[in-house]
Amino acid sequence: MDDKVLSIKNLIERKGYKFTKQKRVILEELIKSNTHLNSKQIYDKVKDRKIGLATVYRTLSLFSEIGIVKEINIDGVSYYELKMYSKKPLHIHFQCVKCNSIIDIDDNNLNLQYLKICREIENKNNVDIYDIDIMLVGICDKCKKAYC
Amino acid sequence: MDDKVLSIKNLIERKGYKFTKQKRVILEELIKSNTHLNSKQIYDKVKDRKIGLATVYRTLSLFSEIGIVKEINIDGVSYYELKMYSKKPLHIHFQCVKCNSIIDIDDNNLNLQYLKICREIENKNNVDIYDIDIMLVGICDKCKKAYC
DNA sequence: CTTGATGCAAAGGATTTGCACAAAT
DNA sequence: ATTTGTGCAAATCCTTTGCATCAAG
Numbered sequence: 001m002d003d004k005v006l007s008i009k010n011l012i013e014r015k016g017y018k019f020t021k022q023k024r025v026i027l028e029e030l031i032k033s034n035t036h037l038n039s040k041q042i043y044d045k046v047k048d049r050k051i052g053l054a055t056v057y058r059t060l061s062l063f064s065e066i067g068i069v070k071e072i073n074i075d076g077v078s079y080y081e082l083k084m085y086s087k088k089p090l091h092i093h094f095q096c097v098k099c100n101s102i103i104d105i106d107d108n109n110l111n112l113q114y115l116k117i118c119r120e121i122e123n124k125n126n127v128d129i130y131d132i133d134i135m136l137v138g139i140c141d142k143c144k145k146a147y148c
Numbered sequence: 149m150d151d152k153v154l155s156i157k158n159l160i161e162r163k164g165y166k167f168t169k170q171k172r173v174i175l176e177e178l179i180k181s182n183t184h185l186n187s188k189q190i191y192d193k194v195k196d197r198k199i200g201l202a203t204v205y206r207t208l209s210l211f212s213e214i215g216i217v218k219e220i221n222i223d224g225v226s227y228y229e230l231k232m233y234s235k236k237p238l239h240i241h242f243q244c245v246k247c248n249s250i251i252d253i254d255d256n257n258l259n260l261q262y263l264k265i266c267r268e269i270e271n272k273n274n275v276d277i278y279d280i281d282i283m284l285v286g287i288c289d290k291c292k293k294a295y296c
Numbered sequence: 297c298t299t300g301a302t303g304c305a306a307a308g309g310a311t312t313t314g315c316a317c318a319a320a321t
Numbered sequence: 322a323t324t325t326g327t328g329c330a331a332a333t334c335c336t337t338t339g340c341a342t343c344a345a346g
Binding site for chain 3: 018020038039040053054057058061076077078
């Protein structure tokens with residue numbers, strides 16, 4: 001079994017849940033695709049393997065709870081992305097208003113700047129920050145070019 | 149009529165829509181409450197004045213479209229807050245995982261820092277950023293104290 | 297009058313839940 | 322055997338829509 005799958009299997013079992021065939025199939029799809037997928041999209045990929053929609057929902061919310069995936073909500077729909085192996089508490093997404101595509105913004109320097117600002121917020125407001133979601137909305141590179 | 153209401157009335161009419169009693173009532177509730185309200189909460193405040201739920205939804209999406217309110221989505225539900233008179237493209241919200249309350253974080257210095265980072269992202273990725281939503285998740289002041 | 301806005305109820309889409317059955321320990 | 326997970330269908334929640342009616346210009 002793949003290293004990633006194995007270590008996540010261990011995590012799931014350590015938390016007291018069974019690592020079933022369904023969880024494995026869904027996990028493998030998440031690893032394979034490495035973008036944000038919603039429950040319906042994942043269901044479409046796995047339904048031929050006799051996995052029900054409810055199981056997809058239940059599995060994703062379990063994965064989310066124990067920190068295997070990160071959930072982001074776009075226009076009322078939950079999307080999930082693998083969190084392990086990039087376990088920063090920071091997620092910057094860019095959504096294009098023209099083509100609706102969602103781009104990940106990832107840059108070490110930016111991440112550092114954001115984390116610094118967060119520490120400032122923690123101190124000023126006496127809160128603990130566990131997780132940071134940043135959603136930027138605008139026009140993407142492609143659409144900018146297409147509208148010249 | 150209140151200054152705020154009047155200038156928003158003008159905006160609505162300039163866009164070619166009628167400033168009806170329903171729109172006024174909903175607008176006044178938004179001005180009064182100055183927090184994030186979802187459609188249901190607004191409906192509860194105005195239903196006694198014979199305003200239907202569909203009208204609340206239609207009004208809020210119109211308001212959102214012409215930039216009177218800003219929509220933020222929390223756990224699959226849309227919340228709205230007045231955007232006028234604070235027309236920064238930046239919104240920092242903090243959600244507490246214990247009590248689920250949502251706090252606005254507003255600080256000029258922070259805002260400047262964020263806007264600077266955004267300019268960096270725009271340059272590096274060749275995108276235009278219109279709007280920035282930042283959602284911080286963690287433990288709030290009150291809940292920190294309550295769990296000592 | 298004519299057009300756009302509203303209220304209601306019905307429809308829609310995403311997600312959750314109840315329950316009987318299957319799988320695992 | 323006992324517990325946990327699954328599949329299906331029904332239920333639920335939020336939101337949108339169709340349509341007859343109302344209101345404003």
